[in-house]
Amino acid sequence: MSGIPMEGDVPATIAPSAPVPPSAPSPGRKEEFDWVGSFAPSIPIGDDAGRPWRLELPSERWKEVTLTLDRALHHRLASFWAEHWTDGASRLHTLWMGDASCRGIHLITVLPAGNAGVPSLLPEIPAALYFEREMREMYGVEFLGAADRRPLLLHYQHSGPPMRPGTSPPRDARAPFAFPITEGEGIYEIPVGPVHAGIIEPGHFRFQVVGEQILNLEVRLGYTHKATEKRFEGRSPSLGVLLAESVSGDSSVAGAVAFLEAVEQALGIEVSRSAQLSRGLLLELERMAFLLGDVAGIALDVGYAAGAAQANFLRERSYEGLEMVGGSRLGRGTLAPGGLARPLASDMGTPLAETLALVARGNEELLEHLLSRPSVVDRLRGTGEVRTDVARALALVGPAARASGLDRDVRRDRPYGAYREVAVRVAGERAGDVEARLKVKVAEIAEACRLASEFQRAGALDSAKAPPPLPARSAGDGLGVVEAPRGEFLIWVSVGEEGTLRRVHVRDPSYLNWPAIEYAVKGNIVPDFPLCNKSLNLSYSGFDR
Amino acid sequence: MSTHDPGSRPDAPAGGPFGTLVTGTYPEGPADPVGRGARTPLHQSPRCEGTGECALACPTQAIEVTGRGKGATFQLDYGRCVFCRACVDVCPTGALIASADFELSVRRREDLVVRHGAGRAPPTYPVDQRKEAETQARIQRLFGGSLAIREVDAGSCNGCEVEVSALTWPRFDSERLGIHFVASPRHADALLVTGPVNVNMRLALEKTFRATPSPKIVLAVGACGISGGPFRDSAEVRNGVAPTLPVTVFIPGCPPRPEALLYGIWLALGKLEQRVVQGELPTAASGTPKR
Ligand code: SF4
Ligand code: SF4
Numbered sequence: 066m067s068g069i070p071m072e073g074d075v076p077a078t079i080a081p082s083a084p085v086p087p088s089a090p091s092p093g094r095k096e097e098f099d100w101v102g103s104f105a106p107s108i109p110i111g112d113d114a115g116r117p118w119r120l121e122l123p124s125e126r127w128k129e130v131t132l133t134l135d136r137a138l139h140h141r142l143a144s145f146w147a148e149h150w151t152d153g154a155s156r157l158h159t160l161w162m163g164d165a166s167c168r169g170i171h172l173i174t175v176l177p178a179g180n181a182g183v184p185s186l187l188p189e190i191p192a193a194l195y196f197e198r199e200m201r202e203m204y205g206v207e208f209l210g211a212a213d214r215r216p217l218l219l220h221y222q223h224s225g226p227p228m229r230p231g232t233s234p235p236r237d238a239r240a241p242f243a244f245p246i247t248e249g250e251g252i253y254e255i256p257v258g259p260v261h262a263g264i265i266e267p268g269h270f271r272f273q274v275v276g277e278q279i280l281n282l283e284v285r286l287g288y289t290h291k292a293t294e295k296r297f298e299g300r301s302p303s304l305g306v307l308l309a310e311s312v313s314g315d316s317s318v319a320g321a322v323a324f325l326e327a328v329e330q331a332l333g334i335e336v337s338r339s340a341q342l343s344r345g346l347l348l349e350l351e352r353m354a355f356l357l358g359d360v361a362g363i364a365l366d367v368g369y370a371a372g373a374a375q376a377n378f379l380r381e382r383s384y385e386g387l388e389m390v391g392g393s394r395l396g397r398g399t400l401a402p403g404g405l406a407r408p409l410a411s412d413m414g415t416p417l418a419e420t421l422a423l424v425a426r427g428n429e430e431l432l433e434h435l436l437s438r439p440s441v442v443d444r445l446r447g448t449g450e451v452r453t454d455v456a457r458a459l460a461l462v463g464p465a466a467r468a469s470g471l472d473r474d475v476r477r478d479r480p481y482g483a484y485r486e487v488a489v490r491v492a493g494e495r496a497g498d499v500e501a502r503l504k505v506k507v508a509e510i511a512e513a514c515r516l517a518s519e520f521q522r523a524g525a526l527d528s529a530k531a532p533p534p535l536p537a538r539s540a541g542d543g544l545g546v547v548e549a550p551r552g553e554f555l556i557w558v559s560v561g562e563e564g565t566l567r568r569v570h571v572r573d574p575s576y577l578n579w580p581a582i583e584y585a586v587k588g589n590i591v592p593d594f595p596l597c598n599k600s601l602n603l604s605y606s607g608f609d610r
Numbered sequence: 611m612s613t614h615d616p617g618s619r620p621d622a623p624a625g626g627p628f629g630t631l632v633t634g635t636y637p638e639g640p641a642d643p644v645g646r647g648a649r650t651p652l653h654q655s656p657r658c659e660g661t662g663e664c665a666l667a668c669p670t671q672a673i674e675v676t677g678r679g680k681g682a683t684f685q686l687d688y689g690r691c692v693f694c695r696a697c698v699d700v701c702p703t704g705a706l707i708a709s710a711d712f713e714l715s716v717r718r719r720e721d722l723v724v725r726h727g728a729g730r731a732p733p734t735y736p737v738d739q740r741k742e743a744e745t746q747a748r749i750q751r752l753f754g755g756s757l758a759i760r761e762v763d764a765g766s767c768n769g770c771e772v773e774v775s776a777l778t779w780p781r782f783d784s785e786r787l788g789i790h791f792v793a794s795p796r797h798a799d800a801l802l803v804t805g806p807v808n809v810n811m812r813l814a815l816e817k818t819f820r821a822t823p824s825p826k827i828v829l830a831v832g833a834c835g836i837s838g839g840p841f842r843d844s845a846e847v848r849n850g851v852a853p854t855l856p857v858t859v860f861i862p863g864c865p866p867r868p869e870a871l872l873y874g875i876w877l878a879l880g881k882l883e884q885r886v887v888q889g890e891l892p893t894a895a896s897g898t899p900k901r
Contacts, residue, residue: 234845262793307669314769377779392647398694
């Protein structure tokens with residue numbers, strides 16, 4: 066719907082996926098409204114309740130409008146993607162989100178076939194770097210003036226941009242890739258990976274070091290790239306859930322919920338309150354297990370094995386909790402469009418409550434044990450610092466952002482599903498070091514236990530199997546934004562007239578957070594790299610897809 | 611949870627860091643039934659009416675139904691299955707039920723395919739039983755007491771990594787069985803490979819294999835490692851480990867639960883028998899399918 070925007074949640078021409086409760090217009094929403102309104106009527110403005118404001122820009126105004134947005138609203142770049150039309154035109158999308166209550170801004174521009182490209186958003190918007198590199202190699206979109214033109218995910222040469230239709234598989238020839246070089250007396254390089262030493266994912270790290278001190282780190286990713294976004298295309302939404310779970314398997318539930326939120330918005334599918342509560346319960350159980358793994362990793366890397374064992378024991382109990390209620394340890398295969406794939410185990414109320422209480426108690430004790438040991442604290446404090454200004458420029462999300470003084474959490478800022486009913490206490494620290502990230506994570510485990518209990522009491526286990534979804538329309542596009550354990554997980558889908566997925570864009574939180582590690586390690590000693598790494602816990606598969 | 615004191619589930623008091631023993635006994639003892647989801651599709655042909663709905667609901671095309679009605683042929687590949695239960699949920703006749711079987715690992719890929727119905731021609735494969743027995747005896751003699759594993763992620767979604775690392779946590783604690791994960795292929799007896807083997811990791815996987823001293827075994831883990839799983843037939847993946855490396859044992863799951871990994875490792879070592887033959891599950895054989 067295009068037209069002049071009006072304040073507040075105007076009645077929708079298209080029913081939103083779930084009722085949006087009337088909220089007091091916050092200052093953030095007012096600012097968005099004023100900024101969007103300043104472009105009317107020269108730019109068509111889309112205003113569907115429950116969705117971000119949508120502005121369709123002529124490509125000549127792409128960069129100018131983006132920069133005014135950046136200056137006027139202090140929104141962060143949440144995502145940036147392309148889609149391709151059969152006539153050869155590309156559509157570019159950026160999505161901007163604010164902290165605290167906001168609707169978000171969605172900018173779209175069309176590049177006709179054979180266009181010369183658009184101006185790069187760099188250097189003004191540093192967070193755009195990876196997005197632009199990916200769009201250049203995947204869609205062949207040119208970003209004029211960009212300095213870094215290296216490939217991002219593709220290691221081998223392709224006959225053409227692989228996301229365009231009709232391109233053939235990669236060739237045997239490797240694509241050239243240049244690492245930055247630092248020269249000087251006593252400077253040496255440490256190459257690490259792609260196969261690492263632990264049970265973790267593959268990626269390549271190139272350190273430049275003098276003595277013990279890290280001068281520079283360049284990360285090369287893409288090693289787990291499997292063209293997941295392309296695999297979505299042509300599938301029905303129900304068959305897409307598995308792929309959304311497999312973006313980053315340790316956040317299976319978050320991936321599935323983000324995907325389903327997007328599909329449900331696109332097609333106007335209603336989800337019952339009890340199914341929303343069940344999704345909330347699964348999301349919080351997943352968060353508990355995930356963050357306990359981070360705590361265990363940090364404890365292990367400072368050589369505090371007993372603490373790591375305790376955290377891993379609690380983590381195991383959290384996965385047991387997930388399996389008790391949903392039948393799968395990682396919560397896979399439990400969700401479907403319109404609700405759940407099947408009801409949760411309603412007879413597991415008592416053991417679930419026991420598990421939640423046990424994890425909550427154990428987690429509290431764990432923090433005491435960790436922070437009362439000077440040998441532990443000594444390794445954590447001041448290590449791997451990510452300053453607030455760096456975190457803001459990189460548009461970090463999740464615990465990594467919250468430990469660096471940025472107050473952002475989707476569960477509170479743009480509540481979805483069951484989070485519309487609860488007040489989420491958002492953790493925060495300012496120091497931006499490993500200690501701060503540890504404290505944030507421990508606080509978030511406690512909050513996850515509390516929210517899970519709240520959802521359980523509200524009836525999360527009493528949900529029924531989703532009735533066959535009743536789409537209000539057969540095609541459309543939609544956005545799902547979920548707070549995953551690593552931060553904002555975002556999926557945008559476009560469903561074609563045949564009811565199959567036409568384009569799915571996946572933005573794992575790690576896509577934004579990966580550059581943080583290159584900053585965090587600067588000036589640290591090499592043996593502290595694992596701590597920086599574990600405390601940021603970045604997903605390789607989420608980035609590479 | 612099965613413990614050294616079967617029957618009592620030790621809840622660490624107050625969740626204290628040095629609480630009671632929580633280690634399970636599997637695979638020496640029985641697996642812990644607590645909370646174990648029944649997610650393995652089990653097909654009972656007498657009830658099958660060949661509607662083919664299961665095949666349409668399957669996200670990995672693990673099921674093929676040829677023909678319709680009572681005479682239809684039903685085929686299910688546990689190497690492609692991700693244990694999502696969708697087929698069980700849609701089966702209108704109850705021919706597909708969910709069992710809690712997890713001891714699904716096999717030495718031969720063909721053994722993961724079950725085929726029922728008219729025109730049933732069980733897959734045939736050449737078996738040199740004497741040679742196989744010799745290999746098994748040798749593996750057990752060499753690695754039966756202690757096995758050093760190098761894990762290689764060849765493009766996994768990292769779900770499999772969660773369960774592989776769970777082997778090193780308190781409850782499963784694979785070190786008690788002499789199974790440890792080492793940092794370098796130079797120290798390894800076995801490669802445990804997850805992921806569909808994507809184009810960008812294939813070279814690193816081959817190099818890691820070459821860097822591992824012989825004799826060595828290869829474990830292909832998860833739907834991805836066996837068949838490419840959810841990513842099968844993507845231009846960027848090679849549909850599993852077998853096209854690239856010689857595989858000793860295939861461990862199904864998405865991801866395989868930790869007990870399933872332990873079973874697969876012990877199967878590779880010849881310490882346990884293979885239970886799935888030509889795709890028939892152990893519960894189907896014993897006639898006591900669980901729901
Ligand atoms: S349980 Fe396995 S066979 Fe059944 S639908 Fe899921 S993946 Fe397919
Ligand atoms: S088998 Fe499943 S869990 Fe394992 S890597 Fe593949 S998609 Fe992920």
